[in-house]
Amino acid sequence: MTIPAAWYLILAALLFGVGAFGVLTRRSALIMFMCIELMLNAVNLTFVTFARTMSDIGGQTTVFFVMVVAAAEVTVGLGIVVAIFRRRASTSVDELSELQG
Amino acid sequence: MLATAYAIPDVLVFASAAILILVGAVGVIAMKNPVHSALSLIMCLLGVALAFLAQEADFLAAAEIIVYAGAIVVLFLFVIMFLGVDKSQHPHVEPLIGQRWLAGVGVLVTVAGLITLMASSHWVSGVLSASTNGTALATGSDNVTQLGDSVFTTYLLAFEATAGLLIIAVVGAVLLARRERPIDIEDVVEVIDVDVSDWDTLEDVDDVEDVQS
Numbered sequence: 001m002t003i004p005a006a007w008y009l010i011l012a013a014l015l016f017g018v019g020a021f022g023v024l025t026r027r028s029a030l031i032m033f034m035c036i037e038l039m040l041n042a043v044n045l046t047f048v049t050f051a052r053t054m055s056d057i058g059g060q061t062t063v064f065f066v067m068v069v070a071a072a073e074v075t076v077g078l079g080i081v082v083a084i085f086r087r088r089a090s091t092s093v094d095e096l097s098e099l100q101g
Numbered sequence: 102m103l104a105t106a107y108a109i110p111d112v113l114v115f116a117s118a119a120i121l122i123l124v125g126a127v128g129v130i131a132m133k134n135p136v137h138s139a140l141s142l143i144m145c146l147l148g149v150a151l152a153f154l155a156q157e158a159d160f161l162a163a164a165e166i167i168v169y170a171g172a173i174v175v176l177f178l179f180v181i182m183f184l185g186v187d188k189s190q191h192p193h194v195e196p197l198i199g200q201r202w203l204a205g206v207g208v209l210v211t212v213a214g215l216i217t218l219m220a221s222s223h224w225v226s227g228v229l230s231a232s233t234n235g236t237a238l239a240t241g242s243d244n245v246t247q248l249g250d251s252v253f254t255t256y257l258l259a260f261e262a263t264a265g266l267l268i269i270a271v272v273g274a275v276l277l278a279r280r281e282r283p284i285d286i287e288d289v290v291e292v293i294d295v296d297v298s299d300w301d302t303l304e305d306v307d308d309v310e311d312v313q314s
Contacts, residue, residue: 003107003115008152009219011119015126015145017212022130024204030181034129034142037173041149044161052156060158060244061251067161067168068263072270074173078180079277085184086280 008049016042029081029091033074040070114155121148139177146170159244 019038026032044063051059085091125145132138146169153162252260 003111003155006219007115008156010216011122011152013212013215013219015122015149016215017208018123018126018130020211021204021208024207025201026130028135030135030177031130031138034138034177037142037169038126038129038145041146041169044165045149045152048153048156048158048161051158057247057251058255060161060248061256063158063161064164064248064252065256065259065263067164068267071168071173072266074176075270075274076277078176079274082180082183083277091184 005049005053009046012042012045012049015039015045027092027094029084029093030078032093033077033081037070037074040066111155114151118148118151118155121145121151123148135181136178139174139181142177143170143174146174157244160248 016039019035019042022035022038023032026035044066047059047063047066051057051063081091084096088095122145125141125143125148128141129138129145132141146165150162150165150170153159153165
């Protein structure tokens with residue numbers, strides 16, 4: 001008997017929780033991006049698990065697109081981090097308060 | 102108890118994936134050095150790829166390693182090295198009082214809610230597997246064929262939009278990371294005027310500096 005889907009789903013939920021905790025507590029923009037990747041991977045794991053459980057390839061296709069969007073997001077996000085670092089010499093998000101008016 | 106209910110290899114694979122994922126994820130948020138965080142992220146992604154493999158998503162497991170661990174984490178490492186490791190960030194200092202505590206409570210409530218939802222839902226057990234209208238999931242090596250069929254027929258429009266998205270992202274990243282530096286026409290003229298035939302015979306560092314100045 002194969003591993004039940006609930007095990008993988010709980011694992012994905014824990015992974016999502018760790019990633020969300022990182023985004024909420026860490027201040028380095030780079031670490032926050034990594035934590036966003038953790039959360040995206042948790043959702044990917046959920047999609048793959050449901051693709052297996054429901055025997056539908058659509059879940060895996062969605063993961064494929066999520067990967068592409070994550071790659072684009074990281075590219076632009078790191079570009080923004082580099083641009084901010086040039087101006088501020090820091091990657092801490094706490095110091096980016098100049099847009100609050 | 103588990104060994105009697107499920108095949109031991111399956112349980113072992115799941116346990117390895119779970120350990121890799123959770124230890125890697127905790128490492129990402131707990132490490133002081135961003136380089137160590139990125140390496141922990143690789144560990145976590147390898148665990149996710151293992152979980153994909155165990156669930157018959159062969160192509161996605163390969164893509165996970167190539168795209169995530171290969172490209173994205175290397176991009177992270179490149180930016181970390183480019184910016185220099187930021188020593189000013191202490192993960193054990195709390196600028197906002199109670200932020201970590203509140204975040205912990207919020208995350209605990211969210212995860213507990215998710216797990217409760219799973220425990221009480223019928224779709225987790227896979228009862229719907231016979232009634233879906235989607236393309237059936239193939240087993241074994243047909244996974245790539247199935248995924249390719251799906252991407253290039255049902256999701257063709259999304260695939261084309263993805264191409265546009267990637268182009269836009271690359272152009273945006275180049276634009277963002279470009280250093281704003283006004284071009285001095287004198288410098289250009291000087292560079293063009295340098296006698297290129299000297300370059301082969303340059304052996305001394307001083308000569309190189311003379312040419313550059």
